[in-house]
Amino acid sequence: MKRRELLASMGAALGTAGLANLGLAGTEPPGSQLLTIQNASFVLRWQPTRNMVSLSADAPPPVLFARQGVPVVLDVHNTLDEYTAMHWHGIRVPNDMDGVPYLTQFPIAGGETYRYGFTPPDAGTYWYHPHCMTMTQMAHGLTGVLVVREAEDPGFDADQVINLRDFRLDESDAFLDAYTLGGAARAGTLGNVMTANWLHAPVYDQPAGGLVRLRLANTDTTRIYRLTLTGAEARIIAWDGHPLSGPAELPGAAEPLALAPGQRVDIAVAVPAGEGREVFLKTRMGTGDKTMATLRAVGTGPARSLAELKPLPANPIPEPNLATAQTHEFVFGWSPEGTVPNDGLCGSLGATFWSINRVPWAGDNAPGTEPLAELDHGKSYILRLRNESPNRHPVHLHGLVFRPLRSNKRTLAPYWTDTVLLLKDETIDIALVADNPGDWAFHCHVIEHQKTGLAGFIRVT
């Protein structure tokens, strides 16, 4: 029996109370954190929005901290009356800690606790979100940042995490449906309230003259942010968690930095030395720029220079051998008409519009789902990602880190990543070493696309 079928049948046999709790009784390893998924209420705009989903009753999901090479234990307790599962986006975890329903675990029922434990091999900015009831739970708030600190302190005066995301609210600040079928079939459904850490244009005090590490995460279900930073000297130092080999200039106002759903960027900012000076993070909207967050200089420190920063230590990612790499092609496009996805307790939008290699994801608990490709553990591969649709897709692979090699449309930065944005009609080759065994989810991070077919998995054995 295949593992996903085994998990499904075990779940059926044990009912809702069993599998996720096995082995948990009575042990509290040091440093374990309890994450209680619960309904929350928060003022996103004018009045409290209820039915939010977070890890406390009245605040956004907190920034979680871990340290490179140090084990973490995260006990995810579900108090909702629907299923869930937690995924640690970008972190190279063992497969059974990856949080993907039926592929790596049985969904976590209401009242259950599931213990996740892993040792992050890489430092950087990552994030967490559910992978079951993904559309509603993410749209209602359950997206948080997970910072893995370097083994050695890189010497910033401060860290500022900014979680960028939208909400879709009506005039009374109640949730609208998280998606429309028209959006799901095309570019996705944008929210109408844009937030940074659930706030409208927050202002964060930072030490005047100091060096601040800005960690930006796009955890939205749809929107591609187009970012500019003005008012300070700044350099990109890491992309999708992984340090650049050297600091890179931020693109100018003419071409803002595209940050797609799932992606993160770390920016070193030299805060101006004058008390009250401001640094603006904006996103391009049509021809105007909308302020998402502001850093304000406070105090009277001496001005530090970006040149003082040592480069961040590289993460231990194996370099693919392009001379021996075999190529696998993946075509992202429309799905054949009429497939109705199976709803395996993890929610379905009830429609299929998308496919990978003409196979739409059949639903989370569909029997007989085969991997899109089988890779040999330890070997190098080129994955050719071909977009046959007029829409953009941030394509995300779990468990492995890859390097973009080339595109038929533009020059790509060769930064290590887990999520690459495929433009209209674009073909991108990426390279990786299949160094982490397991069944790894592979999908578009526009959640409406993911949930209507643009998903699959790659097996490494």
Ligand code: C2O
């Ligand atoms: Cu960010 Cu499959 O996930």
Ligand code: CU
């Ligand atoms: Cu992921």
Ligand code: CU
């Ligand atoms: Cu997509």
